[in-house]
Amino acid sequence: MNDDRSQAYTLEGFIGSILLLTAILFAFQSVVILPTTSGSVSLDIQEQLRTSANDVMIISGDDGGLSCQVRYWNESSEPYFAEGQSKDRGYGVNPPPNVTTCDADGTQFGAMLNETFGEQEQEYNIIVSYRNNSSTEAVTMVSRGSPNAPAVSTTYTVTLYDDQRILGDCGGAQCPTLPAAYADSNVYFPIPEADEFEDSPIYNVVVVRVVIW
Numbered sequence: 756m757n758d759d760r761s762q763a764y765t766l767e768g769f770i771g772s773i774l775l776l777t778a779i780l781f782a783f784q785s786v787v788i789l790p791t792t793s794g795s796v797s798l799d800i801q802e803q804l805r806t807s808a809n810d811v812m813i814i815s816g817d818d819g820g821l822s823c824q825v826r827y828w829n830e831s832s833e834p835y836f837a838e839g840q841s842k843d844r845g846y847g848v849n850p851p852p853n854v855t856t857c858d859a860d861g862t863q864f865g866a867m868l869n870e871t872f873g874e875q876e877q878e879y880n881i882i883v884s885y886r887n888n889s890s891t892e893a894v895t896m897v898s899r900g901s902p903n904a905p906a907v908s909t910t911y912t913v914t915l916y917d918d919q920r921i922l923g924d925c926g927g928a929q930c931p932t933l934p935a936a937y938a939d940s941n942v943y944f945p946i947p948e949a950d951e952f953e954d955s956p957i958y959n960v961v962v963v964r965v966v967i968w
Contacts, residue, residue: 801905801907802907804872804877804907804967805907805908805909805967807871807872808868808871808872808879808907808908808909808965808967809909811864811867811868811871811965812909812910812911812963812965813911814863814867815862815863815864815867815911816911816913818858818863819857819858820854820857820858820862820863820864821864821911821913821963822857822913822914822915822919823854823856823857823858823862823922824836824851824854824862824864824865824896824963825883825913825915825946825961825963826857826915826919826920826921826922826933827851827852827854827857827921827922827923828921828922828923828936828942828943828944829921829923829924829925830921830923830924830925830926830930830931830936830939830942831923831924831941831942831943832941832942832943833943834943834945836851836894836896836923837852837922837923837924838852838923842894842895843895843898844895844898845881845894845895845896845897845898846896846897847897847898847899848897848898848899849865849897850864850865850866850868850869850873850897851864851865851868851881851896851897852865853865853866854922856922856923856930857922868965872967877967877968878899878900878902878967878968879897879899879965879966879967879968880895880897880898880899880900880965880966881895881896881897881963881964881965881966882894882895882896882963882964882966883895883896883961883962883963883964884961884962884964885945885946885947885949885959885960885961885962886949886950886951886959886960887946887947888947888950889950892945894945894946896963902966902968903968904968905968906966906967906968907966907967907968908964908965908966908967909964909965910962910963910964910965911962911963912960912961912962912963913960913961913962913963914957914960915933915946915957915958915959915960915961916933916956916957916958917932917933917934917948917956917957917958918932918956919932919933919958920932920933920936921933921936921942921944933946933948933958933959934948934958946958946959946961947959
């Protein structure tokens with residue numbers, strides 16, 4: 756009975772940590788984005804954009820694709836996602852690539868974004884936020900510039916685990932786990948293990964944010 760109660764308390768603690776960390780990340784991400792030039796987008800269109808982006812995020816999150824995109828780093832010192840261009844711009848104006856090392860069918864996140872918004876000539880940025888000790892940091896996945904019209908955004912929370920691995924080019928060998936990649940001075944993987952989950956199988960909780968205009 757005592758063991759069961761201890762396990763229940765431990766589980767409650769993990770859940771509480773996830774909820775707290777997610778709330779902190781969402782607070783960090785909740786920035787009001789104002790138009791940089793005059794122009795108007797109807798509220799109906801804004802809501803359609805938000806709904807479409809949310810649908811893409813849910814589909815990609817449920818099938819594990821978002822986790823794969825977040826973990827798509829090479830075993831190298833390159834300070835950006837695998838196949839990326841730079842630390843500040845991520846993939847630049849290109850959509851996130853199809854990550855075939857995660858699943859035989861690959862990830863469809865980038866393709867769905869391109870199909871959903873590219874055909875409508877809508878632009879989007881993607882930012883990934885995570886906890887680093889007591890602060891919240893972010894890494895750019897896609898950067899297509901600054902909004903020149905009222906922008907809308909949607910977010911999705913991804914839980915990372917200690918036994919998961921980075922998924923980029925690892926020289927033909929098995930890629931290291933997330934803790935090992937972060938600890939390796941020769942590998943640039945920016946997401947550390949969150950202090951809240953030090954004694955749990957959870958590594959960190961990240962928020963993927965898509966901003967559309």
